[in-house]
Amino acid sequence: MPTGLWLIGARGSVAVTSVLGMLALRAGLTAPAGCVTELPAFAGTGLPGWDDLVVGGHDTAALPLLKKAEALADAGVVPARLVAALGAELTTVDSEVRPAPQASDQAAAAAAIQADLADFARRHGLDRTIVVNVASTEPAAVPHPAHADLDALRAALRSAEPVLPPSALYAYAALSAGCPYVDFTPSTGTRLPALTQLAEYQGLPYAGHDGKTGETLLKSVLAPMFAMRNLTVRSWSGVNLLGGGDGANLADPATNAAKAASKQRVLSETLGYRPEGDCRIEYVEDLGDFKAAWDLVTFSGFLGTKMRMEFTWHGCDSALAAPLVLDLARITAAAHRSGLRGPLPELAFFFKDPLDPRGEVPHGLAAQWHALESLADRLREAEEAR
Amino acid sequence: MPTGLWLIGARGSVAVTSVLGMLALRAGLTAPAGCVTELPAFAGTGLPGWDDLVVGGHDTAALPLLKKAEALADAGVVPARLVAALGAELTTVDSEVRPAPQASDQAAAAAAIQADLADFARRHGLDRTIVVNVASTEPAAVPHPAHADLDALRAALRSAEPVLPPSALYAYAALSAGCPYVDFTPSTGTRLPALTQLAEYQGLPYAGHDGKTGETLLKSVLAPMFAMRNLTVRSWSGVNLLGGGDGANLADPATNAAKAASKQRVLSETLGYRPEGDCRIEYVEDLGDFKAAWDLVTFSGFLGTKMRMEFTWHGCDSALAAPLVLDLARITAAAHRSGLRGPLPELAFFFKDPLDPRGEVPHGLAAQWHALESLADRLREAEEAR
Amino acid sequence: MPTGLWLIGARGSVAVTSVLGMLALRAGLTAPAGCVTELPAFAGTGLPGWDDLVVGGHDTAALPLLKKAEALADAGVVPARLVAALGAELTTVDSEVRPAPQASDQAAAAAAIQADLADFARRHGLDRTIVVNVASTEPAAVPHPAHADLDALRAALRSAEPVLPPSALYAYAALSAGCPYVDFTPSTGTRLPALTQLAEYQGLPYAGHDGKTGETLLKSVLAPMFAMRNLTVRSWSGVNLLGGGDGANLADPATNAAKAASKQRVLSETLGYRPEGDCRIEYVEDLGDFKAAWDLVTFSGFLGTKMRMEFTWHGCDSALAAPLVLDLARITAAAHRSGLRGPLPELAFFFKDPLDPRGEVPHGLAAQWHALESLADRLREAEEAR
Amino acid sequence: MPTGLWLIGARGSVAVTSVLGMLALRAGLTAPAGCVTELPAFAGTGLPGWDDLVVGGHDTAALPLLKKAEALADAGVVPARLVAALGAELTTVDSEVRPAPQASDQAAAAAAIQADLADFARRHGLDRTIVVNVASTEPAAVPHPAHADLDALRAALRSAEPVLPPSALYAYAALSAGCPYVDFTPSTGTRLPALTQLAEYQGLPYAGHDGKTGETLLKSVLAPMFAMRNLTVRSWSGVNLLGGGDGANLADPATNAAKAASKQRVLSETLGYRPEGDCRIEYVEDLGDFKAAWDLVTFSGFLGTKMRMEFTWHGCDSALAAPLVLDLARITAAAHRSGLRGPLPELAFFFKDPLDPRGEVPHGLAAQWHALESLADRLREAEEAR
């Protein structure tokens, strides 16, 4: 079952940590900590194995994967011994990373991406390729009439002016090439009616948005706790301090806003109301990938008594994100293989701002886990029927 | 449906906060924040209403409930305006609180307790009385052969030497008097084979142990989060600083041990292994009921990267516990009414160290909520069939 | 030694807490916790006693002091029993609070303020009146050529367009009326060359800016600790969550910037370099006066090892500020009495952003305390020589 | 000015970090972060340079310094690149580490230690050797009559029963050999009248006890802050979680008690009263040298308003301690050279529980820094007079 994993942003921290980890797992050099698909719930679900995955991708940057991996080792994100042991394998993956295509118009750029994907699949004899966006977060997309309809979009792509932000252009190309698309970022990705039509038309599954790795993960278990206990959350305020490439990018106010919004949704969804307070992202270069997030929750209980809780999360963002990228690729591959199509709301467990076309996706983590288990069951049945 | 709520430790902080709150709810002076039984899940389950509850109890202390309520108001635990408004009602409840019986032997003491319960039920024409233990935590019970068998216990109770710790003696008397028994404390209560036999024989439901209000509540959502994400918890260490009557009592090393043990179980049960670290309780008089609990969790993720989270919980213990006492009384009353008997593991949601006779009770809060909802469904069916 | 204390913003939280506290101290109803001038270092320095102080002020708001004090008691900022006991005295002070004068031009407004001050002094037979600004923080002042010179300013005040922000207009009027002026806020106050000239000309002492009560206070002891240990502070990031009148006002970005800047100066001054990181203020209504400030400090030590510390400050802003307002009034009164004139950099201990005309004011708290003790010694000598 | 630095516990974490750091400083491979003696205050004070120091020591363990340094690098305490670069130099130091002497009685053991010191000095042509105890913390010493008097002690050392704990035996031997002695641990060391007599008799300076690196360091700046602001500290409770050799040793209740006591003294000394609360040490192996200390301080201010602050210190103990060991050795060497004798209370800046024979040592860090600066001034004068 040779399966392609095509990473948009393949030279970034999350991508390189994912690749290094996959290589280490394949070589038996590490345990699969952090990989949800290695839990018993996924036994027998027909996921591609570590040996089945072939990795390639696009990036605008040129730094070789090995250099990036060494930088990640210096920063304490990944163990230096793994980078030392897997240099050759990293370089092999590096040879499959293509520059982001430059073209006269976006139709041509999309065609170039499709050609890269087709060439990759052909050379490796792949059954399927899952495209996962782990590129830098974009600012919110500028609305355009052509976003509403696939035919209009196709026409507009041929004009000189770009109509799609990069994440959506990659999604367009991936879906056109018959590849399921997963958006690990808060960028636009498939979130345009024209692209939903395209996925539908192509019969492809897709998933997103924005990997859930830190503060939002905690919110997704703590907010339901307050709700189940009928405690009134009065305010929930948070600050995320982070450095690294992602941090630098999020320091930009427009991008920050996109990300911050996707982080507060879990509160209103699980509590049934929106408590006071905001969630901020600040760039602190010194922290690198080792972010610190602090949240203060004020709540009141019986007879109105006011109480507080606060937490600090000292997490390594790339180390938390990377196994989820592999999980998403494996599950989406199995979903595709078993014929699932359209949005995969059962993957809400992995996302801050899950795709939820029918407004029925739960936001509490336990309920999301439950939904994920159901998906695993469906995959297992399909596998057994095979 | 006049229902008795008989509180062992009726003059303590938890008890008086519960009583004041119930009176305030009945009078429409407060909202039912913190009351789980007021969530939609419990609609139509035949719970006694606030007007149905009649409160009495035992205590070794003599301080009138009104005085205690005033002290709680001074300490910021309950609003002074409620105490001012409900003084007469508190005094009425006060008249139903009996001293802990003194007798020549424990058989006689049990008989006196039973007589108090019978008199209470008769005078108020009660359908049933739920006995809830909110007395001071006892040290672990001294083992005795008569604990193993009901007949042996009955004989031994007539000897001069006490064989049961107070919580178990109250449980013995309550069950003998046909009253369901709920243990909100970590004390022995019904946890002796002889008492299990008695409950069985009497066909009564019972529940426990140790109300889950702070650090353990948080553990019951955070530990499953680590498990679902396949993150390895390396250590989990906590310290609880608290004053108040309960704090003073828990400062005693023997009692402390009983409580601390019941607080760590959730970790091994939800993670599948016991991480390093302990949980300590320290008495800090100045904090009163407004405890501060700090926990540090170290964990490792993908490729072994080490991370940390910490939280501080600034909670008011009595304000968190009191609504649960009312919830437990109401649900146990409905359970009794609908003919349920034996241990009620579905109430694990409320307890640090839930009764779990068949070892199948979940320890994650979401799963416990699920079990509680099932119980609510069963009660609703029984109610609809009535 | 009857001494006037004239509060700009006399109906605000800080002002009313100060007044209530002064009345309680006078009546022997409270201990002088938080009052620096009650420490042994100030014995014999000729400060006005609690009985000597007579309070009046200006405010744009109309809410009576008693009402405000009741609201502060409801919010837990001040004890209800003190408000109950001192209602009459509060009402007496209330009768000395004047509306902020409305006039055709700022010269006329200044004259009206001076008239209020003169009338107050005359009616109470005051030796001197200290004017303390505790009004809402203003946005940074719009520069104007007339700020540079007293004569130009006097001329400009008579034009239709206002040239001074309110804090500076009050300072102008106070100094013109022969009253020492203390700025407890980050607003402009005396910080214009024209007003420095005026103070000089009038031979009056003045002090400011911005009372140091929370995060900056902590920075002023922690940053020197890192410096004395030769540890390199890499980043220092903070967030202040607060409600109340001050919080609402600071939510305005322009005001926020003024305040935040004055909060970071201590770092560069005590460390000798400016570490990465910012300090943010966020409005969270629910917190009221009970702010929560969280700071994360990353630092490196021997051989570059990276470490972290974080703190959370759960402080009541008005309770921390009020005794300092009284301290400043008392010390400034004694300074005036002993003939001191010009800026009082020895009061840096009290301020986030101390006046520092010759660039020699220390920013570490211990050194500031040392400077304050020297001032106390000078006052004591003057007193003994009297 | 060849100067010996003789480390008791030379194979431990603090010792090896100190040695590696000294070698790295000598080789110009690192900056002197964390070294107090590299601050401008110590310019021209005649301290031995990094090239002047020759290191040896005693240890009961056999693990080579290079292996220990590699383990410290794996644990992230020291940079691997320094260990790689300085292997040969570490091995050279290793050849100067002697096993703790075994002998028939303690007099013989002391003689063996003296012989080791003499041999070391002779072979390296040392001007003087400073003995610094960085061995594992001992339980409190068992009192013995011979501790009171030097002659009695000398006699008792020849009996079969040991009369001195190891730290005091090393101190006895060091002083007898004419070496100044510094105790970086909370162990007994010189704290016996007989040893004070010996130091006096030998005309030697000595210093201690217990390096101040984490929670106590913070207390020494925060407690004075509360005192200077006349805020009442109601409780101060702390927990220290740490692994590593020191942590394992401190897990022993007797040792823990010795350490915990020395950590609380700063509060009563700087506040003038002893607030409620304790300070605990817990062993958490996973944390290794990267301890986490959490403190909660409750305090009240104006009108009794209750407030809280809490901090978490994520520090690397050995990285904080090691530069201080070098500082102490250098300053004590210069003190000896300039003829100082007896206890050195001016080194209180470095210690949790400073020697304070005349009860005049300040406990606030700023005042201690002031005292240290005075000592530096004295050393500079001596140096200039040379």
Ligand SMILES: NC(=O)c1ccc[n+]([C@@H]2O[C@H](COP(=O)([O-])OP(=O)(O)OC[C@H]3O[C@@H](n4cnc5c(N)ncnc54)[C@H](O)[C@@H]3O)[C@@H](O)[C@H]2O)c1
């Ligand atoms: N790490 C986490 O915990 C986490 C969680 C949720 C979402 N994310 C998202 O994952 C993404 C990656 O994060 P990261 O830390 O790896 O960031 P990064 O800055 O290290 O990597 C991003 C990579 O994307 C590349 N890139 C930028 N624009 C591109 C384009 N148009 N085409 C192709 N490549 C492009 C960059 O050159 C870079 O190599 C971000 O969007 C982030 O918000 C991360």
Ligand SMILES: NC(=O)c1ccc[n+]([C@@H]2O[C@H](COP(=O)([O-])OP(=O)(O)OC[C@H]3O[C@@H](n4cnc5c(N)ncnc54)[C@H](O)[C@@H]3O)[C@@H](O)[C@H]2O)c1
């Ligand atoms: N507050 C919480 O969050 C919480 C959570 C779980 C469990 N609990 C448990 O609830 C119990 C009550 O806590 P509290 O804070 O109200 O304590 P408390 O000290 O205020 O009250 C205990 C009461 O029990 C009474 N008592 C003691 N021995 C008795 C006896 N033999 N018979 C009758 N009465 C007796 C005491 O006189 C006192 O009035 C404790 O066991 C505590 O551990 C409390």
Ligand SMILES: NC(=O)c1ccc[n+]([C@@H]2O[C@H](COP(=O)([O-])OP(=O)(O)OC[C@H]3O[C@@H](n4cnc5c(N)ncnc54)[C@H](O)[C@@H]3O)[C@@H](O)[C@H]2O)c1
């Ligand atoms: N509380 C603290 O810890 C602290 C510390 C440092 C500085 N400060 C400063 O003290 C000031 C007061 O804080 P607060 O919490 O009492 O705020 P507040 O909003 O409760 O009170 C401010 C008062 O000023 C009045 N006011 C506004 N404009 C005025 C004008 N032009 N003339 C006269 N009165 C005017 C308002 O009506 C209000 O009554 C703020 O500037 C704040 O930044 C407070």
Ligand SMILES: NC(=O)c1ccc[n+]([C@@H]2O[C@H](COP(=O)([O-])OP(=O)(O)OC[C@H]3O[C@@H](n4cnc5c(N)ncnc54)[C@H](O)[C@@H]3O)[C@@H](O)[C@H]2O)c1
């Ligand atoms: N690291 C800090 O921040 C800090 C601060 C203050 C005090 N201290 C103290 O410094 C000491 C060393 O700490 P560490 O972390 O290096 O501990 P460690 O356990 O790593 O090292 C202690 C060393 O002492 C040796 N030792 C034990 N008994 C001995 C004896 N009788 N003779 C000779 N050697 C002996 C051990 O073999 C070991 O090599 C401890 O007493 C600790 O309490 C450390």
Ligand code: NA
């Ligand atoms: Na905290």
Ligand code: NA
């Ligand atoms: Na914290």
